[in-house]
C-alpha cells in the first residue's frame with residue numbers, strides 16, 4: 001500500500017482512518033481539506049524519514065502545530081500527509097548563561113512562558129493565540145502580538161533553527177551567537193516561510209528579562225480620529241509602551257455581548273496601553289499618557305490589580321473569537337499601515353463598509369499600525385458575500401496606497417495569496433518561485449500556498 | 453432534532469482555544485482528545501459526511517470528562533458536553549453499550565431493584581460518579597471480586613440504611629423537596645444527614661419524595677438517551693405539579709442533569725411538551741448550599757470550627773450552576789479559608805470515565821494534589837460526593853491521608869454545633 005512505509009515507521013502514530021484525517025483537516029480559517037494520512041513524529045529523524053519518503057513519492061507534506069492559524073497554512077489543499085508536530089513538544093534547554101531557549105516546534109508559546117517565568121525571563125512574541133498556538137507555527141508565520149510595538153515580532157527573537165529539507169536532509173542554520181554573519185541569513189528566510197521551504201524541528205530562541213513591573217491603562221474615546229492621534233502623540237513623546245492596542249466601536253459591542261464585562265458601549269474606540277519598566281519609569285510614563293489621553297478627550301481607567309489588568313486584556317483577546325456572534329462569515333484581514341496613517345485607514349474602511357453595505361469590525365495593534373479588519377457577512381447571503389469580497393479588495397488597495405502591507409502577522413497561506421502580487425510585484429513572485437525551486441524542486445512542501 | 457440544539461456546535465469557529473484548557477487534552481495532547489476535535493466529528497456527522505463506525509470513536513468520544521471546562525472558556529458558548537453526548541448516542545446505536553453500562557441502565561431504571569441487594573447497591577456506587585472511600589475514615593477495601601472494577605480499588609462503605617429509608621418528610625407547609633441523588637442515597641448518606649441536621653437546626657420543613665427516580669445522568673452521559681428519557685419524564689411528571697419553591701438536589705451532577713440537560717434531551721427528541729415542562733421544572737432546581745445561602749440566615753449562625761480549610765470547585769457546581777462564591781463565603785464564616793491555586797480544575801472523576809480510564813483519571817486528579825498541599829489546609833472541602841471520592845483517593849495515593857475531606861454541608865453542620 002501507498003503508506004506502508006510510514007505505518008511501519010510510526011506504528012500507531014500513523015493515522016489514516018477517516019475519523020483521524022477529519023480532525024487534522026482544518027485550522028482557524030474553518031476551511032476543510034482532507035489529508036490522505038496523518039503522522040505524529042516524535043523526533044527529527046522521524047521527520048526526516050517522512051519527508052524523504054514523501055519527496056521520493058512526490059506526496060505533499062503539510063506541517064501543522066496547533067492549527068490555530070488564520071491564513072490556512074496548515075491545510076492539505078492537495079491531500080497528502082498532514083505532519084502534526086503535536087508530540088514534538090519538549091523544551092530541550094533553557095540556557096541561562098546566554099539567555100537562549102532551545103525548543104521543539106510543538107511547544108505551546110504559553111507553556112514556554114510558564115517555564116521561563118521562574119527565571120525572570122520571557123519570550124516576547126505574544127500572539128493573541130499564545131495560550132494555544134505553537135512556537136513552530138509562530139515561527140513559520142512570523143507571528144507578532146501586542147508586544148510587537150516594543151519588542152518586535154518572531155523574526156527578531158529567533159537565532160537559529162534545525163530544519164528538515166525537502167530531500168530529508170537535516171541542516172542547522174544560525175547559532176547561539178547573537179553576532180553571526182557566516183553565509184546567507186537562512187534563519188530569517190525560514191522564519192515566515194509558512195512551511196514551504198523546510199520543516200522546522202528545533203529552534204533557538206532569544207529570551208528577554210521580564211520587566212520589573214508593568215501597568216495597564218484603558219482609555220475610552222468618543223472619536224476614533226482622536227484615538228489615532230493619541231497613538232501618534234504617545235510615540236512623539238518618546239514613550240514606547242509595551243502594548244498599544246485599539247478596539248473600535250463594533251468590536252466593543254461584540255465583546256460586551258459575549259463577556260458582559262461592562263465595556264463602554266457608547267464609545268467610538270478604546271485604547272489599551274501597557275507600559276513597563278521600573279516603578280519610577282512606570283509612574284512617569286503613566287502620568288504622561290494619562291495627560292495625553294485626557295487632552296484628546298478620553299476617559300482613562302488604570303488597572304490597579306492583576307485581576308483588573310486581566311479583565312482589560314480579556315476583552316481585547318476575546319474579540320476575534322467572538323465575532324461569530326455578528327455573522328457567521330468573516331474575511332479576517334490583518335493589514336498594516338505606517339502608524340501615522342491609522343486614523344486615515346480606519347476612516348477608509350468605514351467608507352468602504354458604507355459603499356458595499358457590509359459591516360467592518362476593526363481592532364488591533366495601534367502601536368505598530370497592524371489593524372485586524374474583519375469584514376462580516378452572512379454565508380447564506382451570496383450577494384452579501386460577494387460585496388464582502390469586493391470590500392476586502394478595496395481595503396487592500398487603500399492599505400497599499402498608504403504604504404502598508406496586506407498581512408502583518410497572519411501570513412499569506414491560501415487566504416491572501418491572490419493579493420500578494422499586488423503588493424510585492426511580479427518580479428518578486430518570480431524570485432519566490434526560484435527560491436522555492438532551489439529548496440523544494442518537487443513542490444511537496446505545503447504546495448498551493450503563497451502562490452507557490 | 454430541535455434547531456436550538458444545533459447552535460451548540462454550529463457556533464464553533466475552530467479557534468483552538470479549548471486546547472489550552474481541556475484537562476484530558478493536557479495529558480494526551482492530540483486533537484482527537486479536545487473539544488474542537490469532538491465538535492468537528494459531530495458536525496460532519498450531522499451534515500452526513502461522516503459516521504462513527506470506527507472502533508476508535510469510542511476511545512475519542514468517551515475520553516471526555518464532560519467537565520464543561522471548555523464550554524466555560526469557549527468565546528462562542530459551544531456546548532461540547534452536549535455535543536459529546538449526542539455523538540455517544542450515535543456510537544451506542546452503532547456499537548452497543550458495554551455490558552456493565554447495560555446492567556447499570558437496567559438497575560437505575562428500577563429503584564426496587566436498586567434497593568434490593570447490597571451487592572447491586574455497592575456496585576452502583578461505583579457506577580455512579582465515584583471512586584474509593586476516604587481511607588482516613590472507615591473504609592472497606594474490596595473483598596469480593598466485582599466484575600468491571602479494578603481489584604485494588606477501594607470502594608466506599610455502603611451505608612447500612614439508605615437516605616430514603618432513613619428519612620421522612622418533616623414539618624408543615626414544606627416549600628422545599630429534597631432529592632439526594634443515588635450516591636448520597638446509597639453511600640454518602642452522612643452528607644444527606646448533614647443537610648437534614650442543618651434544616652432541623654434552622655427549623656425548616658421539607659418533603660422527601662420517595663418515588664423519585666435516578667436523575668439519569670450516568671445513563672445519559674453514556675449516550676443511552678432512550679432510557680435517560682424515561683427517567684427524566686418520570687421525575688418531571690412527579691415533581692412538576694408539586695407546590696414547592698425549590699427542589700433541592702444534593703448532588704451537583706444530578707442538579708446539572710435535571711436543570712440543564714433535561715431540556716436538551718427533549719430538544720433532541722423534538723418533544724415540545726416536555727421541552728417546555730423541563731424548562732419550567734429547571735427553575736426550581738437548586739443546590740443545597742446556594743439554597744441555604746440565599747434563603748436563610750445561615751451565615752450569621754456559623755461559628756468558627758478552628759479548622760483550616762481549602763475548597764475545590766466541582767465542575768457541575770461552579771461551571772454549570774455558577775455556584776462559586778456562596779460556599780466560599782460560608783466557609784469563611786466557619787473556618788480559616790485558604791484559596792488553593794486552580795481550585796476549579798476538574799478532579800478527573802467524570803463518572804464512568806473513572807472506571808473506563810482509571811489511570812488517566814487518577815493522573816488528572818494528581819495534578820490537584822500540589823495545589824491542595826500548597827494551600828496548607830488541614831481539610832479539603834467540596835460540594836460533591838464524587839469529587840470527595842476522587843480526591844480522597846488521589847490524596848491517599850500521594851500519601852497524604854492526613855488531609856481530610858468534607859462536604860460543604862458537613863462543615864456547615866459542624867459549625868452550627870450541637
Ligand code: SF4
Pocket residue numbers: 321463464465466467468469470471487488491522525526527528529530
Ligand atoms: S469549541 Fe470554542 S474554544 Fe474550542 S475551537 Fe470551537 S470556538 Fe474555539
Ligand code: SF4
Pocket residue numbers: 473474475476477485486487490515516517518519520521522523532533
Ligand atoms: S468537557 Fe472537559 S474533558 Fe470534555 S472536551 Fe471539554 S474540557 Fe475536555
